[in-house]
Amino acid sequence: MLGMGEVLVGSEEIREKVREMGERITEDYAGERLLLVGILRGAVVVLSDLMRCVELPCDIDFMDISSYGSGTSSSGVVRILKDLEEDVAGRHVLIVEDIIDTGLTLSYLKRSLLARKPASLEICTLLTKPSRRQVDLEIKYVGFEVPDVFVVGYGIDYAGSYRNLPEIRALEPEAARA
Numbered sequence: 001m002l003g004m005g006e007v008l009v010g011s012e013e014i015r016e017k018v019r020e021m022g023e024r025i026t027e028d029y030a031g032e033r034l035l036l037v038g039i040l041r042g043a044v045v046v047l048s049d050l051m052r053c054v055e056l057p058c059d060i061d062f063m064d065i066s067s068y069g070s071g072t073s074s075s076g077v078v079r080i081l082k083d084l085e086e087d088v089a090g091r092h093v094l095i096v097e098d099i100i101d102t103g104l105t106l107s108y109l110k111r112s113l114l115a116r117k118p119a120s121l122e123i124c125t126l127l128t129k130p131s132r133r134q135v136d137l138e139i140k141y142v143g144f145e146v147p148d149v150f151v152v153g154y155g156i157d158y159a160g161s162y163r164n165l166p167e168i169r170a171l172e173p174e175a176a177r178a
C-alpha cells in the first residue's frame with residue numbers, strides 16, 4: 001500500500017493480546033460493574049474489540065480531548081471537547097486508549113477524573129512508546145511497546161486516514177510529509 005511502512009503488529013497478534021487483556025480485566029474486576037471510557041477517536045477500535053472480551057457487566061462512555069500545543073507534540077494541557085455522559089463518582093473506571101506517547105495527555109486526564117471521585121481509575125492502552133515518556137504514568141494494561149516511529153492503523157490515524165487498517169503499521173516518512 002502506498003506510503004505504508006512495515007507491519008509492526010499484525011491483526012492476529014492484536015486479536016490475541018486484546019483477548020488476554022479482556023481476560024485479565026474480567027478477573028481483576030470480578031463482581032464489579034465496570035465503566036470503560038474510550039478516548040475519541042483513536043480508541044474506538046480497541047474499545048469495541050476489548051469490550052467483547054470482558055465478561056462483566058459494563059458501561060461504555062467516551063471523551064474527546066485535544067491537547068494544546070503545536071503539531072504532533074503534546075503539551076500536557078488538555079482541553080475537553082466532549083465530556084463523559086456518565087457520572088464517575090463511585091464507579092470503577094477504566095480508561096481505554098490507543099497509544100500513549102509522552103504520557104502528558106493521560107496524566108492530565110487522570111488527575112481531572114480523579115477529582116470526580118471514582119471508586120477506582122486505571123488505564124488500558126493498546127500501544128505505548130516508553131522511550132518518549134515524559135511523566136511517570138502507571139498503566140495497568142499494556143498491549144504492545146512500539147519504537148519511536150509514527151504508527152497508524154487499528155484506530156490510529158495520520159491526518160484522518162488509515163484508521164481502518166486491521167494491523168499497526170509504521171508510517172513511512174514520505175507518507176508523513178505528503
Ligand code: XMP
Pocket residue numbers: 042074076098099100101102103104105106149150151152156157158
Ligand atoms: P501523549 O500525551 O501521550 O499523547 O504524548 C498521546 C496521543 O498522541 C497521539 N500519538 C500518535 N498518533 N500515531 C498517531 O497517529 C502515533 O505514532 C502517535 N503517537 C502519539 C495520539 O493521539 C495519542 O492519543
Ligand code: MG
Pocket residue numbers: 039040041042043098099
Ligand atoms: Mg488519542
